[in-house]
Amino acid sequence: MNSVSRRWFLTATAATTLSVTVAGCGSSGSSTSSPTGNVDFWTLQDPTNSVQKTAVDTFNSAGKGKVTMTVIATDGYKDKLRTAMGSAKMPGLFFSWGGGSLNDYVTAGKLVTLDTALESHFLPSALAAGKVGGKLVGIPCRGTQPVFLFYNKKLFADAGVEPPTTYAELQNLVKVFKGKGITPFALAGNASSSWTELMWVEYLVDRLAGPELFDKIQGGDWSQWKDPAILKTAQMIKELVDSGAFGKKFGSVAYGPGGTTTLLNKGKAAMVLMGSWEYATQQAEAPDFAKNGLGYVAFPSVEGGKGDAGNVVGNPTNYLSVTTSAAKQTATEFLKTTYSDSYVQGLVEKGEVPVTSNAAQYLAKAADPAYAKFQYDLVQKAPSFTQSWDQALGLTLGTPLLTEIQKLFNGQSSPEQFVSAVLAIKK
Amino acid sequence: MRKQRVRDRAAPPTLERPGVAWAVPGLLFFLVFAVAPMVGVLYLSFTHWDGLNPPQFTGAANWSRFFGDSQVWQSTTVTGVLLIGNIVVQAPVSILLGVWAAGHQRNRAILSAVFFLPLLLSTAATAIMWRQLLDPNFGLPAKFEWLFGSNPMGTQQGAIACLVLVTTWQFVPFHSLLYQGAARAIPHTLYQAASIDGAGRVRQFVHITLPQLRNTMITSTIFMVVGGLTAFDIVLLLTNGGPGTDTAILPFSMYQTAFRTYDYGYASAIASFLLVLATGASVLLTKLSGYDKMTSTMEGL
Numbered sequence: 001m002n003s004v005s006r007r008w009f010l011t012a013t014a015a016t017t018l019s020v021t022v023a024g025c026g027s028s029g030s031s032t033s034s035p036t037g038n039v040d041f042w043t044l045q046d047p048t049n050s051v052q053k054t055a056v057d058t059f060n061s062a063g064k065g066k067v068t069m070t071v072i073a074t075d076g077y078k079d080k081l082r083t084a085m086g087s088a089k090m091p092g093l094f095f096s097w098g099g100g101s102l103n104d105y106v107t108a109g110k111l112v113t114l115d116t117a118l119e120s121h122f123l124p125s126a127l128a129a130g131k132v133g134g135k136l137v138g139i140p141c142r143g144t145q146p147v148f149l150f151y152n153k154k155l156f157a158d159a160g161v162e163p164p165t166t167y168a169e170l171q172n173l174v175k176v177f178k179g180k181g182i183t184p185f186a187l188a189g190n191a192s193s194s195w196t197e198l199m200w201v202e203y204l205v206d207r208l209a210g211p212e213l214f215d216k217i218q219g220g221d222w223s224q225w226k227d228p229a230i231l232k233t234a235q236m237i238k239e240l241v242d243s244g245a246f247g248k249k250f251g252s253v254a255y256g257p258g259g260t261t262t263l264l265n266k267g268k269a270a271m272v273l274m275g276s277w278e279y280a281t282q283q284a285e286a287p288d289f290a291k292n293g294l295g296y297v298a299f300p301s302v303e304g305g306k307g308d309a310g311n312v313v314g315n316p317t318n319y320l321s322v323t324t325s326a327a328k329q330t331a332t333e334f335l336k337t338t339y340s341d342s343y344v345q346g347l348v349e350k351g352e353v354p355v356t357s358n359a360a361q362y363l364a365k366a367a368d369p370a371y372a373k374f375q376y377d378l379v380q381k382a383p384s385f386t387q388s389w390d391q392a393l394g395l396t397l398g399t400p401l402l403t404e405i406q407k408l409f410n411g412q413s414s415p416e417q418f419v420s421a422v423l424a425i426k427k
Numbered sequence: 428m429r430k431q432r433v434r435d436r437a438a439p440p441t442l443e444r445p446g447v448a449w450a451v452p453g454l455l456f457f458l459v460f461a462v463a464p465m466v467g468v469l470y471l472s473f474t475h476w477d478g479l480n481p482p483q484f485t486g487a488a489n490w491s492r493f494f495g496d497s498q499v500w501q502s503t504t505v506t507g508v509l510l511i512g513n514i515v516v517q518a519p520v521s522i523l524l525g526v527w528a529a530g531h532q533r534n535r536a537i538l539s540a541v542f543f544l545p546l547l548l549s550t551a552a553t554a555i556m557w558r559q560l561l562d563p564n565f566g567l568p569a570k571f572e573w574l575f576g577s578n579p580m581g582t583q584q585g586a587i588a589c590l591v592l593v594t595t596w597q598f599v600p601f602h603s604l605l606y607q608g609a610a611r612a613i614p615h616t617l618y619q620a621a622s623i624d625g626a627g628r629v630r631q632f633v634h635i636t637l638p639q640l641r642n643t644m645i646t647s648t649i650f651m652v653v654g655g656l657t658a659f660d661i662v663l664l665l666t667n668g669g670p671g672t673d674t675a676i677l678p679f680s681m682y683q684t685a686f687r688t689y690d691y692g693y694a695s696a697i698a699s700f701l702l703v704l705a706t707g708a709s710v711l712l713t714k715l716s717g718y719d720k721m722t723s724t725m726e727g728l
Contacts, residue, residue, distance in 0.1 A: 082478055250581075251581020
């Protein structure tokens with residue numbers, strides 16, 4: 001008895017020590033998988049899960065293999081995925097935001113390059129973030145989420161003004177609303193919400209220098225932050241902050257209900273720069289306002305800038321990727337369901353605006369067809385759709401970048417300090 | 428008679444310490460869940476590891492970066508400020524509240540029950556609730572601008588004050604509970620003797636209650652120090668380390684480095700430093716206070 005327990009004790013200790021120090025070190029998963037079979041599919045918990053579930057069930061009953069869907073809550077999804085991808089338990093198919101998060105997985109050799117024939121089924125501007133180094137590794141699986149300006153129609157009617165189409169008009173509106181005691185732009189500036197500040201930087205850089213500048217940065221040339229357009233953007237942001245465009249309290253304001261969303265629908269703020277999901281957020285908090293009082297318009301052009309005013313920034317869409325551990329034939333076969341008529345129609349009914357080339361015909365069935373069409377047209381006509389920088393760069397570079405942007409907005413760094421601090425992020 | 432002798436033999440009347448075998452389950456636990464991860468963290472602090480590829484040994488690269496990193500020093504300072512702020516605010520409040528709650532009057536019992544409610548809430552729930560309460564447009568600062576300022580989370584002082592406020596709100600009940608129990612254990616004879624000698628309420632409190640609570644104060648302070656060094660959830664949920672990096676305390680920096688920027692090697696260096704700091708602090712506290720000698724406050728009674 002004694003010797004048994006002692007041996008067990010030693011084994012257990014050794015095993016645990018080993019598993020703590022070694023197991024996490026990423027033994028690459030066994031990739032000796034057969035072409036068909038069971039594929040684990042990890043997806044994010046959201047309102048479109050039921051559409052995905054239907055697609056999975058339909059696929060499974062067709063007998064071309066089996067897909068098992070696992071729904072994971074938003075908080076911690078990326079951590080969980082990252083940990084799993086470093087272990088032998090990685091999923092076969094997974095949901096992602098594209099861009100930089102896929103970059104690391106491609107470098108580590110975890111992803112399967114997909115057939116380029118799939119591209120013809122989607123809008124070109126939405127496919128860019130699914131490619132890494134020219135290779136297609138992610139297929140759009142949800143609606144598009146461009147960023148644009150939302151405004152309170154009643155405040156604009158009362159002030160007798162129109163939403164801005166140029167930056168000069170935007171600056172003028174700041175004066176108009178400030179004079180009336182209304183915050184011109186609601187901005188969530190607390191430390192958890194600096195991604196809303198990033199949207200301003202993205203659009204201003206795009207309008208000043210065009211999408212090519214960030215393309216180069218994303219491509220690995222970090223010295224491009226020295227471009228004069230970056231400094232100019234930082235100075236424009238400082239001017240906006242100093243002129244009271246965001247009010248004085250934005251550093252404590254949170255995103256969403258109880259924060260920016262409420263400021264807009266209560267008429268305390270006139271405009272907000274936000275992703276297309278703002279509509280749904282308003283609908284949940286103030287249904288009447290979302291229906292009658294909420295206006296939307298593309299981000300204005302900037303005089304003298306090189307960028308096309310039709311360009312869009314935001315989340316082109318979300319993506320499905322296939323890993324090397326998947327039964328390849330089953331997984332790639334399943335990808336075809338993402339542009340099937342029933343899947344696209346299901347997404348539209350959930351309020352999404354799919355980026356498939358066959359989506360236009362279904363938009364009339366959306367809850368608010370005008371809003372759906374506005375977004376679809378915006379994305380379809382956009383010469384370029386720049387993915388949110390934090391997603392495009394990946395968290396390793398995106399997280400410190402967000403911190404620096406926050407310091408710029410808070411006035412903790414000057415525009416010049418901002419540029420040098422961002423340059424110092426990647427050594 | 429016979430029975431008596433058997434019992435004597437079974438339990439020798441010496442004060443022997445229990446055998447080593449008794450410590451095995453505890454040691455095992457400690458080895459598996461504390462020592463092994465610590466060794467792992469130390470090892471990782473000498474590597475570069477992104478979580479996907481195998482760790483690469485990089486020698487002291489993380490450590491030389493660590494000692495030149497201004498962010499680390501800012502984090503250490505903020506951790507210290509928060510720690511001291513929490514002790515300075517919480518200790519007096521919880522002593523007074525605990526001693527007051529030790530009385531047996533019915534109204535005190537009812538009010539104590541109300542005061543202890545925050546103890547039942549998770550830190551996550553507390554932080555989210557306070558984040559709403561501290562909204563500058565719709566929360567408390569909108570009504571009490573003289574107290575909170577217009578932009579409490581937008582400045583370093585404001586954000587630190589908010590963290591202290593919320594931590595105090597959440598943990599004062601716990602420390603009061605410690606003091607309540609300790610205050611009830613103080614013998615009544617001491618107070619009776621003092622009042623015969625003509626000591627008033629304040630003198631009784633200063634000369635009897637406070638000295639009698641000495642060991643509890645040490646316990647409570649150790650809890651606050653250790654809790655303060657590992658408090659991370661409240662920072663993550665309330666300020667997210669902001670504005671900028673102004674409230675990024677060490678555990679938060681560690682989390683951010685490991686799980687947001689996937690630099691596990693450097694995060695392990697921060698973790699090792701935190702380990703040294705926490706061990707040092709609790710050793711220092713026990714030595715300074717003579718807690719390890721465990722002298723009774725009941726001497727002479």
